[in-house]
Amino acid sequence: MLNRQTHLRQTSLNWLVIAGSVGVCTLLSLIHVPALEVLAPDWFLIWVVGWSVKRTVWQGVIAGVALGWIQDGLTSPHPSHAVALALVGGLTALMQKQRFVSEDFISIALITFAMAMINQTVIATQMSVSTDLPLQDIWQHHRQVALSSAIMSSLWAPLVYAPLNRWWSWLQEQE
Amino acid sequence: MAVFWRWWGRYAGGLLLTVLILIGAWILRETNGAAIREFYRLLNLPLQQRGDEQQSLIQARTWQLEQQLAELQAENARLRQLLNTPMLPNLEGRIVPVIGRSSDQWWRFLLLGEGSRQGLSIGGVVIGNGGLVGRITSITPNTSRVMLLTDPASRIGVVVGRTRQMGILRGQLNQQVIVEFLEKDPKVQPKDTLFTSALSSLFPAGIPVGEVQSVELEDPTRPHATVILGVPIDRLEWVTVIPYAEPTDTFTPN
Numbered sequence: 001m002l003n004r005q006t007h008l009r010q011t012s013l014n015w016l017v018i019a020g021s022v023g024v025c026t027l028l029s030l031i032h033v034p035a036l037e038v039l040a041p042d043w044f045l046i047w048v049v050g051w052s053v054k055r056t057v058w059q060g061v062i063a064g065v066a067l068g069w070i071q072d073g074l075t076s077p078h079p080s081h082a083v084a085l086a087l088v089g090g091l092t093a094l095m096q097k098q099r100f101v102s103e104d105f106i107s108i109a110l111i112t113f114a115m116a117m118i119n120q121t122v123i124a125t126q127m128s129v130s131t132d133l134p135l136q137d138i139w140q141h142h143r144q145v146a147l148s149s150a151i152m153s154s155l156w157a158p159l160v161y162a163p164l165n166r167w168w169s170w171l172q173e174q175e
Numbered sequence: 176m177a178v179f180w181r182w183w184g185r186y187a188g189g190l191l192l193t194v195l196i197l198i199g200a201w202i203l204r205e206t207n208g209a210a211i212r213e214f215y216r217l218l219n220l221p222l223q224q225r226g227d228e229q230q231s232l233i234q235a236r237t238w239q240l241e242q243q244l245a246e247l248q249a250e251n252a253r254l255r256q257l258l259n260t261p262m263l264p265n266l267e268g269r270i271v272p273v274i275g276r277s278s279d280q281w282w283r284f285l286l287l288g289e290g291s292r293q294g295l296s297i298g299g300v301v302i303g304n305g306g307l308v309g310r311i312t313s314i315t316p317n318t319s320r321v322m323l324l325t326d327p328a329s330r331i332g333v334v335v336g337r338t339r340q341m342g343i344l345r346g347q348l349n350q351q352v353i354v355e356f357l358e359k360d361p362k363v364q365p366k367d368t369l370f371t372s373a374l375s376s377l378f379p380a381g382i383p384v385g386e387v388q389s390v391e392l393e394d395p396t397r398p399h400a401t402v403i404l405g406v407p408i409d410r411l412e413w414v415t416v417i418p419y420a421e422p423t424d425t426f427t428p429n
Contacts (some may be wrong), residue, residue: 023211030215030286032399039279062193066200073208075279076328123281133327133348141348145280 010171017167022047025071025160026070043160045119048085049112050161051090056169060089078128086120091115106157112157113150118147129155176324202332211370216288216318219274224372232413236306238405242306242383246370250381266421268302268417269294274318276424281348283327285309285321287414292316298377300419304406306383307331307371319416324384325352332375334395338362341372344384344402354383363390363400379419 025043032040052060068082075081091116124142128135138174203211271293275286289295291314299311301321309329313320322329329346333354340361342354354369367387373380385404392398 019287026208026211027215027218030212030275062196066196069197069200069204070208070211071279073204073206074211075277075284076282077204081279126283131327137348141281153274 004121010174014167014171017164018051021160021164022067022070026074029071032056040149042116042119042149043151043156044081044085045069045088045116046112046153046157046160048089049092049108049115049157050164052089053095053108053111053161053165055093055113057090058121060091060093061086062089064089068124079130081123081125082132083126086121087122088115091118106160109154113154116150116153117146120149193275200231207313207315207320211316212286212318212320215286216274219288232304238305239302239383240256242336242368245368246381246383247352249336260330263320268300268415271278271295271319271416272413273411283323283326283346285318285411285414286310287311287319287321287325288347289416290315290317290319294418295319295416296418298419300378300382300417302415303381303406303408303411304413305387306408307378308406308408309410310377310419313414321414324404325408331378331384332372333369333388334372334380335363336359336368336369336370341374342369342400344369352402352404353395353399354387354402359395359398360392361390361398361400365389377419379417 025047029040030044037092046069048060051063056061064084064086065082068080071081071085090113095111121141124138124146127133127138131138137168207377225272269289272288274288277284277286285301285308287295287301293312295314297311297314299319301308301310301419307324309321309323309326311319312322313333324331324344325346329344331344333342333344334340335342340356340358340363342356342361342363343352344352347353356363360425365387367388369384371378371382371384373382385402385406388401388403390400
């Protein structure tokens with residue numbers, strides 16, 4: 001009985017941590033540093049990568065869709081961010097980090113870097129298909145944005161990943 | 176049947192949670208993140224300083240007024256010949272703080288710290304120190320979102336102040352703004368000032384927009400010019416919002 005109660009408490013605390021960390025990432029994404037527009041990291045992407053690293057593909061995809069929709073709400077839903085983030089979540093989970101890559105901040109940064117590139121590429125592809133902007137402009141913009149977003153996101157990724165990872169592995173130990 | 180119930184017993188919790196999460200995220204999407212924006216504004220309240228921006232506001236407004244004056248003089252000359260021209264709009268509005276930006280590098284928005292409760296509405300015209308900034312496209316009780324002139328989806332009818340040449344101002348992905356002209360030989364040169372055109376239904380006519388930087392006429396199918404906006408959009412902290420409704424067919428002189 002007691003065991004069951006602590007389990008319930010841990011589960012609800014876990015959901016609180018998940019919702020809270022998503023909330024923090026969402027609010028961080030609205031902050032703007034004047035004249036440093038290009039240097040903003042993609043907080044949604046960082047969270048999805050951190051979440052998916054040790055989870056199943058479906059968990060990654062669903063997290064990607066959910067955060068993509070939230071990002072749609074904050075920017076523009078045409079085209080949707082959910083496609084790119086779902087792909088990122090799925091791919092990250094597929095990498096099965098614990099098996100192929102050693103677990104440290106560097107590898108998280110590397111994964112985030114690659115995923116940010118993929119994320120921007122998917123968005124650029126969606127833009128090419130669904131808007132009437134000149135293709136040349138889209139891909140030129142993609143080049144600049146993908147690189148800066150990848151660099152900044154990978155620099156910030158460990159900051160989001162470290163506490164969340166510690167919390168989730170502690171939870172796993174308890175079970 | 177038994178298999179189904181066993182399966183249900185095992186996965187029902189996860190399934191329900193998944194559905195709940197997706198519904199929640201979808202609601203956030205459909206409401207343009209209203210809850211998040213309101214909450215962000217609440218957190219941001221202590222960071223908004225009021226009052227000590229007055230001096231820079233006044234300075235930059237001077238440039239804007241000069242441009243408007245030049246426009247008025249040109250207008251006046253034409254009014255002598257043509258008595259039926261509509262008057263310039265009255266640019267009195269509400270000064271509103273900018274509290275955030277878009278979280279994305281493909282679309283450009285500003286987040287303002289006031290909304291419908293303070294009397295703003297969708298379509299409100301946003302003007303910064305130096306000229307036009309954009310218009311309000313989404314609103315919550317205490318925040319509003321502004322689509323910027325530099326947004327790639329933005330299209331605005333403009334007119335060259337000196338020659339009254341019409342053009343269409345378009346945002347670009349790389350933060351530049353260009354004007355495309357309808358005629359093959361637009362009489363335009365660098366340093367010409369652009370204003371919103373009377374044919375644009377989204378904006379009142381005669382608001383200064385920016386200055387022509389360079390003119391490119393090599394491509395005869397698309398004569399265009401690069402424009403420097405009058406407003407330093409990167410550094411905006413305060414803007415003026417003018418309530419604006421699309422004009423009906425008859426002009427009401429004010």
